[in-house]
Structures are given as C-alpha cells and as structure tokens.
Amino acid sequence: MSRLNEKIILQTDSIVRDRILAASVEVRVVSFRFQICIVIGLMATVIGCGEPNAKFVTSDRTKGLIKEARRGAKVEVNGEDIKLKGVEDYVVENFGTPHDLVAWLRLPVDFGGQAGTVATQENEGRLKVDIKDGSDTGNATLVWLTGDSAGQTITINGYNAAVGEIALAETAEVAAGTQFVISPGQTLADGRRHYMTHCSHCHGTAGDGAGPTAEYLYPKPRDYRKGIFKFTRTKAPEKITTPDLKRIVKQGIPGTYMPSFMLLADDELHAIVEYVRFLAIRGEYENKLCVELEESYSTAAVKDRTSNDGGESKDDIITELTGFLAEDLPGIADDTGTLLAETWERANSEESLIVPSIARTPDSAESRSRGRALFLSAKAKCANCHGPNGLGNGPQTEDYEKDPVTNQFKPLPGLYDEWGQIVKPRNLTSGIYRGGRRPIDLFSRIHAGIKGAKMPAFGGSVLKDEEIWDIVNYVLNIPHEVQTGKVVAAALPKDDKAAAPKAVPEKAAASTEGAGE
Amino acid sequence: MMIVKRISVGLTVCGLMAFVGGCDIGGGASVIPNVTVKLSESDDTETGPGPGPGPGVKSTGGGPGTLKGKVVFEGAVPKLADLIAKGGAGKDPEVCAADNAIPNESLIVGDGNGVKNVFIYLSKAPKGAPKTEMPSEPAIFDQKGCQFLPHCLLLRKGQKLKILSDDPIAHNTHTFPAKNSSFNAGIKAGDREGTEIVYASSESKPFAVKCDYHSWMNAYHLPLDHPYGAISGDDGSFEIKDVPSGKHNFVIWHEGAKGGYLQRKYSVTIKAGETTEVSIPYPAGKFGN
Numbered sequence: 001m002s003r004l005n006e007k008i009i010l011q012t013d014s015i016v017r018d019r020i021l022a023a024s025v026e027v028r029v030v031s032f033r034f035q036i037c038i039v040i041g042l043m044a045t046v047i048g049c050g051e052p053n054a055k056f057v058t059s060d061r062t063k064g065l066i067k068e069a070r071r072g073a074k075v076e077v078n079g080e081d082i083k084l085k086g087v088e089d090y091v092v093e094n095f096g097t098p099h100d101l102v103a104w105l106r107l108p109v110d111f112g113g114q115a116g117t118v119a120t121q122e123n124e125g126r127l128k129v130d131i132k133d134g135s136d137t138g139n140a141t142l143v144w145l146t147g148d149s150a151g152q153t154i155t156i157n158g159y160n161a162a163v164g165e166i167a168l169a170e171t172a173e174v175a176a177g178t179q180f181v182i183s184p185g186q187t188l189a190d191g192r193r194h195y196m197t198h199c200s201h202c203h204g205t206a207g208d209g210a211g212p213t214a215e216y217l218y219p220k221p222r223d224y225r226k227g228i229f230k231f232t233r234t235k236a237p238e239k240i241t242t243p244d245l246k247r248i249v250k251q252g253i254p255g256t257y258m259p260s261f262m263l264l265a266d267d268e269l270h271a272i273v274e275y276v277r278f279l280a281i282r283g284e285y286e287n288k289l290c291v292e293l294e295e296s297y298s299t300a301a302v303k304d305r306t307s308n309d310g311g312e313s314k315d316d317i318i319t320e321l322t323g324f325l326a327e328d329l330p331g332i333a334d335d336t337g338t339l340l341a342e343t344w345e346r347a348n349s350e351e352s353l354i355v356p357s358i359a360r361t362p363d364s365a366e367s368r369s370r371g372r373a374l375f376l377s378a379k380a381k382c383a384n385c386h387g388p389n390g391l392g393n394g395p396q397t398e399d400y401e402k403d404p405v406t407n408q409f410k411p412l413p414g415l416y417d418e419w420g421q422i423v424k425p426r427n428l429t430s431g432i433y434r435g436g437r438r439p440i441d442l443f444s445r446i447h448a449g450i451k452g453a454k455m456p457a458f459g460g461s462v463l464k465d466e467e468i469w470d471i472v473n474y475v476l477n478i479p480h481e482v483q484t485g486k487v488v489a490a491a492l493p494k495d496d497k498a499a500a501p502k503a504v505p506e507k508a509a510a511s512t513e514g515a516g517e
Numbered sequence: 518m519m520i521v522k523r524i525s526v527g528l529t530v531c532g533l534m535a536f537v538g539g540c541d542i543g544g545g546a547s548v549i550p551n552v553t554v555k556l557s558e559s560d561d562t563e564t565g566p567g568p569g570p571g572p573g574v575k576s577t578g579g580g581p582g583t584l585k586g587k588v589v590f591e592g593a594v595p596k597l598a599d600l601i602a603k604g605g606a607g608k609d610p611e612v613c614a615a616d617n618a619i620p621n622e623s624l625i626v627g628d629g630n631g632v633k634n635v636f637i638y639l640s641k642a643p644k645g646a647p648k649t650e651m652p653s654e655p656a657i658f659d660q661k662g663c664q665f666l667p668h669c670l671l672l673r674k675g676q677k678l679k680i681l682s683d684d685p686i687a688h689n690t691h692t693f694p695a696k697n698s699s700f701n702a703g704i705k706a707g708d709r710e711g712t713e714i715v716y717a718s719s720e721s722k723p724f725a726v727k728c729d730y731h732s733w734m735n736a737y738h739l740p741l742d743h744p745y746g747a748i749s750g751d752d753g754s755f756e757i758k759d760v761p762s763g764k765h766n767f768v769i770w771h772e773g774a775k776g777g778y779l780q781r782k783y784s785v786t787i788k789a790g791e792t793t794e795v796s797i798p799y800p801a802g803k804f805g806n
Contacts, residue, residue, distance in 0.1 A: 054548070093555075094555065096550075096552075096553065098548075098550060099548060099550050099551065100550060100551045100552075100553065101550045101551070101552045101553070102552070102553050102554075102555050103552050103553070103554050103555065104555045104557075105554065105555065105556055105557040106555075106556075106557040106558075111552070111554075143554045145556060150556060151554070151555075151556050153554070181554070184552065184554045185552025185553075185554060186552075188550075188552055189549060189550050189552050192550050193546060193547075193548075193549070196546035196548075197546040200546075236700070236701070236702050237698055237700060237714075288696060291695045291696050291721070292721070295721045295722060296781070301781075304776060304778075304781075305781060310781065312782075339717070339718070343698075378609070378685075378686045378687060378706070379686075379687050379705065379706060380687065380703070381687050381703075381730060384730060395608075396729070396730070399732050400732070401732060402732065402735070404693035404724070404725035404727060405693070405725070407623070407725075407772070415729075418699070449701055449702065452699075454691075454701070454729050455701075456689040456691065456701045456702050456703045456729070457701060457702035457703060458702075458703045460702070460712065461702060461703060461704055461705050461708060461712045462687055462702075462703035462704065462705040463703075463705075
C-alpha cells in the first residue's frame with residue numbers, strides 16, 4: 001500500500017517538476033501584459049489589507065423604515081435649515097462607530113478610566129484629587145463630568161497616586177468637588193480590540209451574530225441586539241448579569257461552537273464582557289426606536305397608507321413624520337436610554353438574582369424519583385418537550401407553530417426561539433448542559449426558563465423550590481441511568497410504590513399520540 | 518506559459534478579492550478607536566422647530582365628550598370552523614375542549630353584523646389631556662378549557678395584570694410584545710391567586726399572547742399609557758368616555774384584518790359634553806386571516 005502511494009507521489013512530483021522547468025524556460029518570453037498582471041496582483045495582495053473599515057451594520061428593522069425615519073429630515077424654520085434626527089442619527093450619536101466609539105455615561109457599562117473628584121487646587125498647574133484605588137499615569141486625557149467645563153476634554157501631564165496630585169498640561173481653574181475621569185473609555189477601547197480579535201468572526205462587528213463564520217454554525221452565534229441572552233441566573237423578566245456573561249465567555253457553551261476563553265487575562269475578559277453589554281444595549285436601543293416608527297413609517301406601512309384603501313398622500317405622511325421627529329422622537333430616544341440603563345442596571349442588583357429559598361435537597365434515590373414523577377407530570381410537563389426519557393424528542397417538537405405576528409403557520413414543525421431559529425429541547429441523556437452543569441445552573445434554568453426560547457419559567461408559580469431541586473437531582477442522574485426510564489424499585493419511597501412511575505407513563509404516551517394534531 | 522498565465526490571473530483575483538472584501542475578516546482588531554465621552558444628562562431638551570402637525574391632536578379646550586360606536590361587518594360573513602371540536606383535543610383531551618368546542622376567534626360577528634374584539638384607541642394621549650388615575654384593580658387574564666379569557670384585553674401601562682388558571686393542568690403564558698420584554702412562565706393548575714406581571718411600556722398595537730403547550734391558545738393584549746381606548750363587545754359596540762374635545766385620529770385594529778389595521782387613522786371630532794356616534798365599517802374584503 002505504502003509503496004504504491006510512494007510511486008504515485010513520485011510520479012506526481014516528476015510531472016510537477018517538468019511543468020515548473022518548462023515554465024521557467026518560458027518565463028522569459030512572458031508578455032508584458034502578464035507581468036503587469038502579476039505586479040498588480042502582488043501589490044493588491046500585499047497592500048490591499050490595510051486597515052479594514054469595520055462598520056456597525058444597520059439592523060433590518062431600521063432598513064425597513066422609510067428614508068426620512070432612518071436618516072432624519074431637513075426642515076426650514078425662519079429661513080434656516082434644521083436637521084431633525086432619525087433612528088440612525090440617534091444610534092451614532094449615543095454609541096458611535098467602531099472607529100469612533102461613544103461612551104454614554106448614562107448606561108451602566110464600565111467604560112473604563114479612573115474616576116475622581118477635585119479636592120483643592122494647589123496652584124495653576126496642580127490639582128489635589130481624590131481617586132479611589134488610583135494608579136499613576138503619564139500623559140493622558142481627562143474629561144470633566146461636572147462644573148462649567150462638563151463634557152470638555154483636556155490633556156494632563158500625569159497623575160501621581162502617592163500624593164494624589166494631577167499635573168495639568170495647561171493652566172486651568174477648577175472648583176473643588178468637580179468630578180472627572182482620567183483616560184475615559186479605556187476599557188471600551190480595549191474591549192473593542194479584544195472583541196474584534198476573538199469574538200467578531202462569529203458574533204459580527206455589531207454583535208448581530210452574523211460574522212463571516214456564522215453561516216457555517218448551528219446553533220447560530222447569539223445576535224445580541226435583542227438584549228436577550230439565554231442562560232442567566234436572574235429571575236424570569238430580568239436581563240443577564242455581568243458575572244453570567246463572564247462565566248459564559250470563560251467556560252464557553254458546551255455543545256455549541258462557543259469555546260472557552262479561560263486563557264484570557266481577567267482584565268481582558270472584563271473588557272470583552274463590557275463591550276458585549278455595550279453592543280447589546282446599542283442593538284436594543286436601535287430596535288426600540290424602530291418599534292416607535294415602524295407601525296406608521298416603515299416602507300410597508302407607507303405603501304399601505306398610500307394605497308387606494310389607505311387613501312393618504314406621501315406628502316402628508318412626510319409632514320406628519322416631520323412633526324413626530326421634531327416633537328416626539330427626541331423625548332422617546334431619551335426615555336429609551338433611561339429605560340435601558342435601568343433594566344441593565346437592575347439585572348446586576350441582588351433582587352434580580354435567583355437565590356433558592358432552601359439548600360439543595362441531598363441527592364438520593366427518593367429525591368430522584370420525586371423529580372422523575374414531576375418531570376412526567378401534567379403539572380410541570382417537562383416530558384412534553386424533553387420527551388418521557390429525556391431525549392429531547394417530546395411531542396411538542398412535532399407541533400406546527402403559528403407566527404405570533406403574522407398568525408401564519410411556520411413552514412417547519414418545531415420550537416422556534418425569538419431569533420426565528422428552530423431550537424431542539426435539550427437531550428438530557430447526553431449530560432451536556434449549555435447553561436452550565438452546576439446544580440444551581442440547572443435550578444436557574446428551571447426557575448427562570450431559557451430566555452428567548454420556549455422553555456418557560458417554573459419558579460414561583462408552578463414549582464416550589466424543593467420540587468425544582470428534586471427535578472435537578474433527577475435530571476443530573478439521567479445520563480447515568482442503567483436503563484433509561486427505570487428507577488430501581490428498592491430506591492422508591494416505601495409507601496409510594498403504587499404511584500411509582502412506569503417506564504413509559506400513561507400520560508406521556510397519551511400526549512405522544514396527540515403529536516400530530 | 519499556461520502556468521504563468523494561471524499564476525498571474527490567480528494572483529490578481531486573490532489580490533483584488535482581498536482588496537475588495539476579504540479584509541473585513543478580523544475586522545480591524547488592531548485599530549485603536551477614539552472614544553468620545555457623552556455625559557449622562559439628557560441633552561435633548563432643546564425644542565424642535567415649532568409644533569408640527571404631529572399624529573397626536575391638540576385638544577381644543579372645553580370639556581370632554583363621549584365616543585360611542587359600532588363596528589359593522591359588510592358583506593357575506595365567512596363561517597369559520599372551530600379550532601378544536603368538542604372532545605377533539607389532541608393534547609390534554611380530558612380538559613381541553615372537554616365541555617365546549619374551541620371556536621376560531623379571529624372573527625366573531627354578533628347581532629346586527631357587529632364585530633367583537635376590535636380595538637379602538639388613540640395611539641397617544643391628546644395634548645393637554647388631563648391626568649387620569651390608574652385603575653386600582655388589576656386586569657384579569659384567565660384560562661378555562663384551554664382557552665384564554667378574555668381573548669382581547671386592554672389595560673394601562675403600569676397596571677397590574679393577574680394571570681389565573683381555572684384548568685386542572687399546567688399552562689404557560691408567553692407574551693410577544695414589541696416594546697415590553699417578553700414574558701414566558703408556567704401557570705400552575707387551578708391557580709386562583711395568580712401570577713402578577715406589569716407591562717412597563719405602552720405598545721402601539723395589540724400583541725399576541727400564547728400558551729406553547731396548547732398551540733391553538735391565543736389572545737391579544739394592548740397596554741396603553743392613557744385611558745382612550747375600548748374593545749368592541751359581542752354586538753360590535755363600544756364606548757369611550759371622557760375623551761378631550763377636538764379632532765382625534767383613532768386606530769382601529771382587529772386580529773382578523775389583513776395587516777391588522779381596519780383603519781390607521783379614523784378621524785372623529787369630539788364635542789364637549791356631547792356623545793358622538795359612529796359606525797365603523799368592516800368590509801368583507803378586509804378580513805384575511
């Protein structure tokens with residue numbers, strides 16, 4: 001076998017060698033035309049990859065709006081042209097572009113830099129300041145957050161942490177109590193750099209989950225722009241916490257293409273997580289502004305309104321939109337920023353966190369049996385999606401859903417998530433848990449559901465905390481069951497043998513029959 | 518000669534590709550971006566260039582009036598088959614559709630061809646409208662026989678919404694709002710105490726609420742930040758009281774209408790202290806779901 005291979009390789013080699021020899025003889029007579037081609041090709045290869053122009057892509061929702069709603073409109077007031085801002089203007093104003101980022105301090109994102117307060121002005125060139133846990137800097141920029149110069153940036157010659165002094169590059173008069181940040185946006189800039197290196201090829205520059213690699217992956221990389229992340233330790237209506245995101249970046253998501261970034265330094269992880277939160281809030285902001293406009297000013301809505309049925313004229317609609325852009329949208333954009341700041345901040349607060357009211361029930365055959373009974377019960381209906389044996393093939397996966405907006409049946413059966421993808425209920429026999437395998441991770445999944453997916457929240461109303469722990473104990477044991485669906489009889493609670501679950505319980509069997517309804 | 522030709526063509530193509538698009542891979546990781554700081558305070562306080570003719574309509578002063586009306590189906594009323602025949606549920610048949618068939622509620626036509634479950638509302642409160650009190654009672658959203666009750670619900674932004682269940686099996690309530698964050702939680706069997714939720718934002722049109730276990734179960738909710746809205750009753754009639762006088766554009770929305778809107782701007786002038794009566798036509802051709 002190997003001799004044959006060698007022979008083929010030798011033969012191939014000799015053919016190639018002959019060709020190269022022939023080519024080298026002929027190369028001298030290559031026409032000028034081809035030399036030019038080669039030169040252009042080489043030059044383009046070498047210099048073509050200068051700094052690429054990274055862009056935050058405009059969302060499809062924004063693209064669906066009419067031009068004036070997207071990019072604003074100009075109106076003339078008293079002979080002066082005034083520009084009214086559209087959705088894209090607000091997004092750029094508050095979040096910037098990949099090359100010119102905006103650190104909007106209203107948002108609960110750690111943009112970086114050292115924040116402090118002026119204590120006293122020593123002399124024209126020196127300020128005594130209070131910076132908590134400050135560290136020395138050389139030349140740096142400083143932005144004033146309060147006082148007369150609020151929002152202005154200056155250059156400083158350095159900050160000496162030992163004496164708590166800033167050396168100003170230019171003389172300035174600053175009142176005591178003025179707040180400032182040295183090197184503002186440092187974490188955001190770092191986050192962008194690390195994100196573009198490690199994350200953007202799947203998640204995309206704007207966090208739209210559509211990087212160049214994305215089309216080859218299943219499940220798809222998360223599109224952050226809805227502000228929804230699946231695996232959180234927060235209660236059902238709350239957003240993901242910063243520690244949740246950090247854990248996901250560090251551990252990866254088992255069973256998907258999301259790898260572990262355990263080898264990144266802590267400050268790198270921190271910068272990436274803050275940048276991801278920045279992108280998520282940016283996307284959500286864009287989305288929310290679109291929602292305000294698209295019912296009346298999307299291309300489709302305007303087409304409908306100007307149709308024979310609608311009976312409105314395009315000019316009237318534009319005049320109406322101009323009024324909306326002038327009077328309503330500024331307030332809405334402002335409120336949207338505040339609302340997002342509140343919800344993202346609340347996610348990190350203690351009251352949003354899921355804390356089991358009781359400690360985990362020690363894992364035992366009794367607890368697992370109770371968990372299994374619940375898993376199959378009409379009360380929790382776990383088997384409806386995960387299947388009676390936990391294979392992720394419950395009858396619900398065969399059901400045709402109706403789109404909540406269009407009310408039309410989806411083309412394929414299955415469970416759709418908020419991103420329009422069919423998601424499979426977890427096959428619990430594999431022992432791979434995307435949201436983490438610690439008991440508290442599974443507890444959180446059952447308590448709060450999987451956000452953006454069909455898994456509902458069971459905590460609070462349907463299941464008590466001790467019942468959730470029983471299910472956790474059962475689910476963690478499924479991959480190790482000697483025979484799927486069999487609980488050893490001896491392990492069952494003594495007085496409860498009659499109610500012991502059978503291998504294929506009647507309830508689950510009944511609902512399997514109903515799969516094709 | 519051929520090889521050189523191929524190499525040169527190949528190089529050119531590669532180079533041009535890299536030049537044109539290929540470079541976006543990696544997306545400029547080496548670029549150090551500028552960061553501009555934007556302060557927290559809102560800076561959008563400057564007013565726009567005078568009042569434009571916005572969609573909200575100014576109140577002309579004077580007292581409020583009442584809008585009374587009826588949505589009337591025009592043409593042959595389509596007969597819709599039941600979603601689930603009595604006793605014919607494929608899932609939980611001992612509860613779902615056990616006592617009654619589950620009707621298709623996307624068009625319910627009653628006495629005098631009146632259409633039920635049409636939302637009539639202002640997209641926003643008129644300027645100068647008085648502050649109104651929030652209803653102290655929570656809105657109730659129940660389910661029985663695997664059907665949501667009511668099928669259409671109008672409530673206020675910030676008002677408590679109590680989700681109940683009168684069925685001996687588990688349901689889940691899954692909302693699909695545009696602005697509010699979606700809610701998806703299990704509702705335990707026979708829960709008469711209820712799970713309370715609140716819509717933090719108003720919405721510009723009704724959104725679907727579903728139970729994922731029972732895919733036929735659906736309902737529509739609309740939270741508004743003002744009281745100027747109603748849902749038509751069994752005979753298609755509705756009444757909105759205390760509407761500030763002036764010209765208003767009402768949104769007329771129905772789940773069965775093509776695209777949802779029966780009328781995007783239904784213009785009505787309300788006179789102080791008077792009741793304005795209207796009849797809103799629902800042409801058969803508009804029904805499309």
